[in-house]
Amino acid sequence: xxxxIVITSxxxxxxxxxxxxxxxxxxxxxxxxxxxxxxxxGLRNLDVVMGLENRIVYDLVDVVEGKCRLKQAxxxxxxxxxxxxxAAAQTKDKTAxxxxxxxxxxxxxxxxxxxxxxxxxxxIEQGFKNAIAGADRAxxxxxxxxxxxxxxxxxxxxxxxxxxxxxxxxxxxxRPDMIKRKEMMTVDDVVDILAIEVLGLVPDDEAIVTSTxxxxxxxxxxxxxxxxxFRNITQRIMGNDVPFMELEETxxxxxxxxxxxxxxx
Amino acid sequence: MSFFGFLNKKTPSGTVAKNRLELVLIQDRMNxxxxxxxxxxxxxxxxxxxxxxxDEDDLAIDINSNEGPALVANIPIKAxxxx
Numbered sequence: 001x002x003x004x005i006v007i008t009s010x011x012x013x014x015x016x017x018x019x020x021x022x023x024x025x026x027x028x029x030x031x032x033x034x035x036x037x038x039x040x041x042g043l044r045n046l047d048v049v050m051g052l053e054n055r056i057v058y059d060l061v062d063v064v065e066g067k068c069r070l071k072q073a074x075x076x077x078x079x080x081x082x083x084x085x086x087a088a089a090q091t092k093d094k095t096a097x098x099x100x101x102x103x104x105x106x107x108x109x110x111x112x113x114x115x116x117x118x119x120x121x122x123x124i125e126q127g128f129k130n131a132i133a134g135a136d137r138a139x140x141x142x143x144x145x146x147x148x149x150x151x152x153x154x155x156x157x158x159x160x161x162x163x164x165x166x167x168x169x170x171x172x173x174x175r176p177d178m179i180k181r182k183e184m185m186t187v188d189d190v191v192d193i194l195a196i197e198v199l200g201l202v203p204d205d206e207a208i209v210t211s212t213x214x215x216x217x218x219x220x221x222x223x224x225x226x227x228x229x230f231r232n233i234t235q236r237i238m239g240n241d242v243p244f245m246e247l248e249e250t251x252x253x254x255x256x257x258x259x260x261x262x263x264x265x
Numbered sequence: 266m267s268f269f270g271f272l273n274k275k276t277p278s279g280t281v282a283k284n285r286l287e288l289v290l291i292q293d294r295m296n297x298x299x300x301x302x303x304x305x306x307x308x309x310x311x312x313x314x315x316x317x318x319x320d321e322d323d324l325a326i327d328i329n330s331n332e333g334p335a336l337v338a339n340i341p342i343k344a345x346x347x348x
Contacts, residue, residue: 146282146289153290182277189283193290 002033002110005117005237006135008159010151012122014143015172018208020119021049022219022227023139026234028083029220032114035074037086037105039131040121041096044088051215052077052085061089064101070108079220084113094126099133106134115237124158132159137166139199143173144185153194168199170233175204176247200233201244202226302326309338318343 007020017040024036038046041061047053058073063086077083089096109116120131132138138159142152152169159167171190178184191198205226211218218227219234228245235242306326313319320341327337 144282146286149286150289150293154293157294179279182279184279185282185286186279189279193283193286 002113003115003137004106004110004135005115006120006132006138006164007117007141008120008128008131008138008155009141009148010122010124010155011142011148014148015141015170015202015208016122017045017049017119018212018217019139019141019170019172019202019230020046020117021217022230023234023237024050024083024085024115024117025077025080025217026219026230027115027117027237028077028080030234030238031082032238033082033112034115034117035084035086035109035113037109037116037118038088039097039102039118039127041088041127042090042093043121044090046119047075047085047087048215049212050077050085050217052087053215056087059087059089060105061092061096064097064105070105079216094121094130097130099129102130103134124154128158132162132164135164137168138164139168139170140194140196141170141172142190142194144171144179144187144190149185149190149193156194156196167196169194169196170200170202171198172202173204174201174247179247198244199236200229201247202229202233203247305336309340313340315346317345 005023007016007023009016017038020036020038024034027034036046036050037060038044039060040046044059047056052075055075055078057075058068060073062068063070063073073086074084075087077085106116106118118131118135121127140152140155140159142148156167169191171187174187175184179186187198187201203225205218205224207218207221207224208226211221211224211227217230218224219230221227225245232242232245306324309326310319310321310324320343323339323341325337325339
């Protein structure tokens with residue numbers, strides 16, 4: 001029996017879709033059978049982040065309306081044969097799907113796949129309610145900014161009210177240099193405020209922009225720090241205990257210089 | 266700004282952010298459910314109406330959070346009920 005994980009945040013633009021794509025690919029690389037569902041009906045984006053935008057024939061709404069079979073709407077990823085995408089409809093709106101239909105869909109997918117990852121739309125309205133309806137656990141994505149953390153707090157409340165017990169935090173776009181200067185909230189600050197367990201810490205990384213440009217999630221990029229963070233999160237989702245990565249940059253000439261001559265800053 | 270203002274180190278913005286968030290979330294967490302406040306209102310009315318006639322149009326029940334959360338109610342009484 002597969003597990004359904006919803007990726008949510010409340011606020012838009014904090015990295016839900018990026019997180020969904022990277023965790024989907026990460027789990028597929030770890031030989032799990034994965035389906036990614038884009039629940040953002042009317043504003044679909046997971047397809048472009050995954051580089052699968054040219055392959056969509058049927059979408060989520062076609063499936064729930066019975067216009068095609070579920071299998072026909074699952075787009076096979078071009079890199080990983082055990083990864084599938086169920087795209088959102090672009091011409092409909094959130095009311096085209098009901099929470100009951102989402103539960104049914106998740107139950108059907110659970111039969112044949114290890115993980116079903118749902119990319120939730122921003123906001124707390126119908127689209128959010130649909131996305132969480134069939135979920136077993138939730139990953140709340142936030143950035144260390146007041147607006148994002150405030151919305152994350154609201155989302156945690158709503159998830160608890162919906163009786164989703166397993167709620168974990170992914171803190172995205174961390175800037176170690178700013179945290180050091182005390183110009184950004186620390187991980188502990190955010191965890192104190194939200195009072196939920198951390199699943200992952202993702203540093204701000206240009207590789208996310210460049211990999212998204214190409215439609216190739218950074219989790220497969222061994223040189224990307226964010227990619228490493230997502231690989232670690234993937235392991236933790238599968239129940240493996242992986243230590244949190246050092247956020248501070250350790251490579252580079254300056255670091256070597258400091259280390260060699262024992263310069264402290 | 267005083268002339269020596271630059272000597273007073275400004276609070277770092279990360280700390281300011283945390284403090285502001287803690288305050289705003291106290292309010293948010295209380296106000297998360299307007300429905301609950303409505304239910305609370307109707308329950309209070311139910312109990313009170315056993316004893317008094319209440320002017321429901323001028324009724325005001327709110328949560329005030331100046332010095333910690335407090336339930337503030339203004340309930341105009343039309344008449345006491347006869348026992």
